[in-house]
Amino acid sequence: MSDLPVRAQLAAALGRTASKMSRLAGRGDGSVIGGRVGLALDPELLRRLAADRRLVLVSATNGKTTTTRLIASALRVRGDVATNAFGANMPSGHVLALAQAPTAPYAVLECDEKYVPMVLAETGAGIVALMNLSRDQMDRAAEIWLLAGKWRKALDGAATHVVANCDDPLVTWGAGAAKSVTWVSAGQHWREDSWCCPECGGPLDREGVHWKCRECHFARPKPDWILHADRITTPRGRTYELSLQLPGRANRSNAVIALAVAAQLGLEPEEVLPRLAEVTSVAGRYTTVEHQGRQLRLLLAKNPAGWLEAFDVLAPPPGPVALSINAQGPDGRDTSWLWDVDYRVLRGRPVWATGERRLDLAARLEAADVRFTIVEDIDEAIMAVGPGRLDVIANYTAFQQIRTRYGRVV
Amino acid sequence: MSSDRIKIVWIYPDLLSTYGDQGNVIVLERRAALRGIFTDTVHVRSDESVPVDGDIYLMGGGEDRPQILAAQRLRNDGGLHRAVEYGSVVFAVCAGYQLLGTEFGGEEGQPVAGLGLLDMRSGRGQKRSVGEIAGDVDPALGVPMITGFENHQGITRLGPGVRPLAKTRVGVGNGDGTEGAYRGHVVGTYMHGPALVRNPALADLLLRWVVGRELERIDDSWAGRLREERLATVLPA
Ligand SMILES: [Zn+2]
Numbered sequence: 001m002s003d004l005p006v007r008a009q010l011a012a013a014l015g016r017t018a019s020k021m022s023r024l025a026g027r028g029d030g031s032v033i034g035g036r037v038g039l040a041l042d043p044e045l046l047r048r049l050a051a052d053r054r055l056v057l058v059s060a061t062n063g064k065t066t067t068t069r070l071i072a073s074a075l076r077v078r079g080d081v082a083t084n085a086f087g088a089n090m091p092s093g094h095v096l097a098l099a100q101a102p103t104a105p106y107a108v109l110e111c112d113e114k115y116v117p118m119v120l121a122e123t124g125a126g127i128v129a130l131m132n133l134s135r136d137q138m139d140r141a142a143e144i145w146l147l148a149g150k151w152r153k154a155l156d157g158a159a160t161h162v163v164a165n166c167d168d169p170l171v172t173w174g175a176g177a178a179k180s181v182t183w184v185s186a187g188q189h190w191r192e193d194s195w196c197c198p199e200c201g202g203p204l205d206r207e208g209v210h211w212k213c214r215e216c217h218f219a220r221p222k223p224d225w226i227l228h229a230d231r232i233t234t235p236r237g238r239t240y241e242l243s244l245q246l247p248g249r250a251n252r253s254n255a256v257i258a259l260a261v262a263a264q265l266g267l268e269p270e271e272v273l274p275r276l277a278e279v280t281s282v283a284g285r286y287t288t289v290e291h292q293g294r295q296l297r298l299l300l301a302k303n304p305a306g307w308l309e310a311f312d313v314l315a316p317p318p319g320p321v322a323l324s325i326n327a328q329g330p331d332g333r334d335t336s337w338l339w340d341v342d343y344r345v346l347r348g349r350p351v352w353a354t355g356e357r358r359l360d361l362a363a364r365l366e367a368a369d370v371r372f373t374i375v376e377d378i379d380e381a382i383m384a385v386g387p388g389r390l391d392v393i394a395n396y397t398a399f400q401q402i403r404t405r406y407g408r409v410v
Numbered sequence: 411m412s413s414d415r416i417k418i419v420w421i422y423p424d425l426l427s428t429y430g431d432q433g434n435v436i437v438l439e440r441r442a443a444l445r446g447i448f449t450d451t452v453h454v455r456s457d458e459s460v461p462v463d464g465d466i467y468l469m470g471g472g473e474d475r476p477q478i479l480a481a482q483r484l485r486n487d488g489g490l491h492r493a494v495e496y497g498s499v500v501f502a503v504c505a506g507y508q509l510l511g512t513e514f515g516g517e518e519g520q521p522v523a524g525l526g527l528l529d530m531r532s533g534r535g536q537k538r539s540v541g542e543i544a545g546d547v548d549p550a551l552g553v554p555m556i557t558g559f560e561n562h563q564g565i566t567r568l569g570p571g572v573r574p575l576a577k578t579r580v581g582v583g584n585g586d587g588t589e590g591a592y593r594g595h596v597v598g599t600y601m602h603g604p605a606l607v608r609n610p611a612l613a614d615l616l617l618r619w620v621v622g623r624e625l626e627r628i629d630d631s632w633a634g635r636l637r638e639e640r641l642a643t644v645l646p647a
Contacts, residue, residue: 135428143428143473195424195455201479203424203457214457333541334559336603339433359636363607366632367436 046091049098050123053082055107056261057123059116060131060171061144062306063254064089066246066282067131068110070258073279074272075265080104087283090115091122106265113147117154128155128178129163129261131186131253133170134193134305135340137332148174148198163260165253166221167209173198173218182235184260185209185223186253189312190305192340227256232269234259240269245280250309284403286313291406293387296378298406300399302331304340310393317348321391322381324355324398331396335360343368352381355398378402416442416620418451419464421490425456425480426506429561431470433604434501437613438466444628447621456480460489465620466499469506471561471602474517477505484509484525494527499595499619503605507590507598508532508564515564528598529571530591538563542644543581543601545589548573553611555579556589557640558601566591566600575599580644595619608637 042048058068065087072083082101084093089110098107111119113133120128130151133144151174155162164175166183170193175181187209188194194211197204202215212219224235230252232240242252255276262272281287288297301310314321327333335357343365351372353361358374365372375381382390394402420435439449454460456479460467467490472480484490494500500510508514509524515534516522524531543560547553556576565585568574575590575597576583583589583600590599597616599605606613610633614625 145473145475192423192427196476196479201475203455334429334561334603336430336433336559339430339436339604339607359632359639362632363636367433367440367607 045095046098046119046122049095049102050107050125053098053105053107054127054265055109055123055125056127056129056265057109057111057116057119057125058129058131059111059113061113061134061136061303062309063131063250064110066251066285067129067254067257068108069279069282070254070276071129071261072106072108073275074258074262074267075106075108077267077271077275078265079106082107082109084110085283091119094119094123114150117150120154120158120160125160127161127163127261127264129257130171130175131165131257132168132188132190132305133174134190134303135337136303136305137334137337144170144193145198151175152177161264163257163264165257166223167211169194169204169211169218169220170198172221176221181221182225182260182264183221183223184225184227184256186225186227186256187249189249190308192304225256225260227252232256232259234263234269238269240273242273243277245277246282246286248309248313250312284399287403289406291382294382294385295389296382296402296406297389297391298399298402299391299393300396301393302395304337307341307393311345314391315389318350319389319391320350320352320385321346321393322352322354322375322378322385323361324378324392324394324402325353325358325361326356326395326398326401327360328356328397331398338364343370346370350385352384354378354381355394378405414446414621415448415450416465416617417461417463418449419461419467419493420451420453421460421467421469421484421506422456422480423453423470425476426470426472426509428471428473428505428603430603431468431503434468434470434503434606434613437604437606437610438468438617441610441613441625441628442617445617445625447617456483460484460487460493462489462492462496464493464498466501466616467493469500469502469509471504471506473505477509477514478516478522480505481509481514481522481524485523490525491527494596497595499616500527500597501606501616502598504560504562504600504602507600508562508566510591510596510598511566527596528591528593529569530566531569532564532566535563535565535585539582539585539600541581542640543578543583543589544641544644545576545578545581545583547576547612548592551575551592551615553609553615555641556599556601556605556612557608557637557644558599558605559603560600561602562600564600607633608640610634610637 072081082104084097089112148170156177162175162178162181165186167188197213199218200216226233299310301307510528511524511530512526513531519534572591572593574588578589
C-alpha cells in the first residue's frame with residue numbers, strides 16, 4: 001500500500017479523517033462521508049486501494065451484509081480483512097473500508113446490486129458471491145431482470161470466479177456467463193419473481209429446488225455445494241452440521257455461500273464453521289436488547305422476501321410481535337410492497353403496528369384479517385406487551401430508529 | 411341482473427406483478443365478501459389461456475421485457491379481447507395500463523403493439539416519474555379524487571375513443587395533465603401496484619358494474635384514514 005502515489009495516499013488519509021469527523025459529529029457510522037471525500041480527490045482511488053489484495057464482492061437483494069460479515073469472520077483466520085461492516089455498500093463505502101485497513105491482504109466488500117459491474121471492473125475482485133434477486137424498493141432500486149442482465153454482461157468472460165446460488169433462476173442467469181462458477185444450492189423461499197425464464201421468457205417448471213425452462217435449454221446447474229436443512233454437503237461429498245447462533249434458514253443460506261467462498265480461498269469447512277458459529281448479530285440484526293424487563297429481538301425486513309425470512313425466525317405463536325414501517329428515502333417512499341407480504345401468518349398473536357407509515361400497515365393487516373393495535377411508537381408497544389419477549393420487525397429507517405433508541409449493539 | 415358470485419381473473423402474475431399488485435385482488439375480494447358477494451379468483455399464468463367468463467380482469471405492472479412478452483401472449487390468446495366484447499370489467503395498472511392501448515414503448519423505446527382495447531398510445535418519456543399522484547376523477551364516474559403512487563417512464567396520448575380517468579393535481583400520469591383512461595368498463599391507470607387500497611370507491615365502482623346494483627356501505631376506517639393522510643400529505647393546504 002505504501003507505494004500508492006502521493007495523491008492517492010493523501011486522498012485515503014483525508015477520507016479517513018473526514019470519516020472520523022463525521023462520526024464525531026454524530027452523523028452515523030461515518031462510513032460513507034469519508035469515502036466520498038476520497039473518491040472526489042482521486043477517482044482512481046478504488047482501483048489503487050484494491051490492488052494486490054484478495055478481494056471478494058458480495059451482492060444480493062437480501063443477506064449481503066450478513067454474508068459479508070460471515071466471510072470476513074472466516075478469513076480473519078488467515079489475516080487482516082478490510083470490510084464495509086456497516087453496510088455502506090457503494091463505491092464510497094468501499095474506498096473507506098479499504099483505506100481503513102491499508103495493509104489487510106484480504107477484502108470482503110458488500111456491494112449494492114447496481115454497482116457490481118462498476119466495482120468489479122475497478123477492483124478486479126477475484127471472487128464475486130451472488131445470492132438472490134427479488135423485488136425491492138421499486139422507487140429507487142433497479143428492476144431485477146435488468147440487474148441480472150447487467151451482472152451477466154459484466155461477468156461475461158471476466159477473469160473473476162463466481163460463487164452463485166443456483167436455486168435462484170435470475171441469479172443463475174446473471175452468473176451463468178462467467179468463466180468459472182461454483183454453484184451453491186442455498187435455497188430460495190420467495191419465488192414470486194422467478195416464474196419466467198430470464199433467457200427466453202418461457203415458463204419455468206419448478207419442483208422442489210429444481211427448475212428448468214419449458215421452452216429453452218436454461219435449467220438449474222448441478223450444485224457443487226448443497227444446503228439441506230441443517231446439513232451442508234461439500235463438492236467432495238462430505239457433510240457437515242451447521243450450527244449457527246444467527247437464526248433461520250436465510251442465515252443458513254448465507255453460511256453455505258460463505259463456506260463456498262472460503263473454500264475458494266483455500267479454507268476448509270473445519271476451520272470456517274467455528275468462526276461462523278461465533279457470529280451472534282450483524283449490524284444490530286437479530287440482537288436481543290433488554291428494556292424494562294422485556295427482551296426485544298430486532299429483525300430487519302426491507303422487502304417481501306426479507307419479511308418471509310423474518311417470519312421464519314419469530315417465536316412461535318402466541319409470541320407477540322411489533323411491526324414498524326417507515327417510507328423514507330432508504331426504505332423506498334412507496335409502501336406498495338406491503339401487499340406482497342402475506343401477513344396472515346401473524347394471526348393468533350398480539351400484534352402492534354407503528355412507524356411513520358402505520359396507516360398503510362393498518363390497512364394491510366386489516367385486509368389480512370390480522371388483529372392489531374396501532375401505537376405511537378415502539379415504547380408504547382413495549383409497555384403494552386408486559387414482561388417477556390417481544391419480536392420486533394422493522395424496515396430500514398424504522399429499524400435504525402429503534403436501534404438508536406435501545407442502544408447500538410453491533 | 412344482480413349476481414352474488416363473481417369471478418376475478420388475475421392476468422399473468424408471473425409477468426405482471428412487480429410491486430403489490432396482488433393488493434387489488436385482495437381489496438376486491440374483501441369488499442365483495444363484506445357485502446355477502448362470493449368471489450372466485452383465478453390466477454392465470456402466461457402459459458395458460460385466459461378464461462373468457464371472468465367478471466373482473468386485473469393486470470399489474472411489469473418490467474419492459476415481461477411487458478412485451480405479456481402483450482404478445484395476450485394478443486395470441488385473445489381471451490381478454492373476447493371477455494371485453496362480452497362487457498367484462500378490466501382494471502389495469504402501470505405497465506398493464508399501457509398494454510391496453512394500441513402501442514407502448516419497449517426496452518429501447520421502440521414501439522411495441524399493445525392489445526388495442528383502449529384508444530391510446532404510449533411511448534417512452536425523457537425521465538422517470540416516481541412519486542405520489544392524485545387527481546380529480548371524471549365526474550361521470552361519481553368517484554372521489556384518486557390517490558396513489560406512480561413509477562413509470564411512459565407518456566400516454568389518449569385518442570377520441572377513450573376518456574381520461576382523472577385530471578392530475580399531483581404527479582405526472584399520462585404527461586399532459588390527465589391520468590389514466592377508460593372506455594365502458596375497461597379502466598387503466600398509472601397508479602401502480604395496489605391502487606385500489608387507497609381508492610375504495612373506485613374498487614366499489616368495479617364491483618357495482620358487475621353486480622349491477624348499489625352496494626351497502628362498509629366500514630372503511632383504515633383505508634379511509636390512510637387515504638386522508640396521503641391526500642393531506644401531497645395536496646397543498
Ligand atoms: Zn427459456
